Amino acid sequence: MKKALTIAGSDSSGGAGIQADLKTFAAHGVFGMSAITAITAQNTQAVLAVAEIPVEIVGRQIDAIFEDIEVDAVKIGMVSRQTTIIRICDRLRHHAARNIVVDPVMVSKSGWNLLQPDALAALRSELLPLATVLTPNIPEAEILAGMPIHDLDGMAEAAARIQGLGPAYVLLKGGHLPDNATDILYDGKEIHALRAARIDTKNTHGTGCTLSAAIAANLAKGMEVKTAVAEAKEYLTGAIAHALAIGKGVGPTHHFYDLYRKAGWLDQF
């Protein structure tokens, strides 16, 4: 069985972060492991509090896994602090980690800042060059590329600028544009548009986490990057189409819709 590691924050409501990543790995038949960077008290409406995990413990979780188990892919999500980013990069380089998917989480859908301002420089200089695939959303890409983005042409230009900062591939997610849900993949040479119609739902909590974890799972299984991204986007679109109206705010995606469909359970929820 292939094995993937998520380095991310815990979302108590189970829709984003570590919880979304582990469910996504399981839905892909990949064994999931975790190094937790922070614990958030969070639900579908708000992030209420965040406790950072000490840097030393973040590093030791990563060491504990790599010293014992072969890791086929790594997904990195919420890492708020500069010192934690630097330690993660140091440990990943030390263990020669491969197939690294970085979701540069900055602000939650509910508006909580998940990246401290002084951590942006470390994200740029340390984490971006380690990424096989970097998956910014539009607000994150605007910060990383230093330009406003209004349309697909702007997404393509920003993806090219960000790819110049070090990641092998940039997948710029278009979920924040008003029209469709088209994402742009750039590998330094060619732009590929991954087109999807916008699904009419308010329940999109954890979409970015689910997508990046699905890419990592597909890379762990040995897919080349373009196929891994295309299949992950297809999985995500299904997970949004079957998103769950759990809670009073932005509900989570359905990670096991395919399994539930086969079992005849989909209609019961």
Ligand SMILES: Nc1ncnc2c1ncn2[C@@H]1O[C@H](COP(=O)(O)OP(=O)(O)OP(=O)(O)O)[C@@H](O)[C@H]1O
């Ligand atoms: N309503 C929707 N219908 C279909 N696809 C969507 C919808 N909303 C978002 N997506 C897709 O979900 C993925 C993540 O979108 P988005 O750009 O919102 O990222 P994000 O803000 O990082 O997500 P999150 O912060 O929830 O983790 C992208 O592939 C995007 O195209």
Ligand SMILES: Cc1ncc(COP(=O)(O)O)c(N)n1
């Ligand atoms: C622990 C954690 N990681 C990531 C997100 C981003 O997800 P979203 O933008 O859907 O709130 C989150 N809310 N919580």
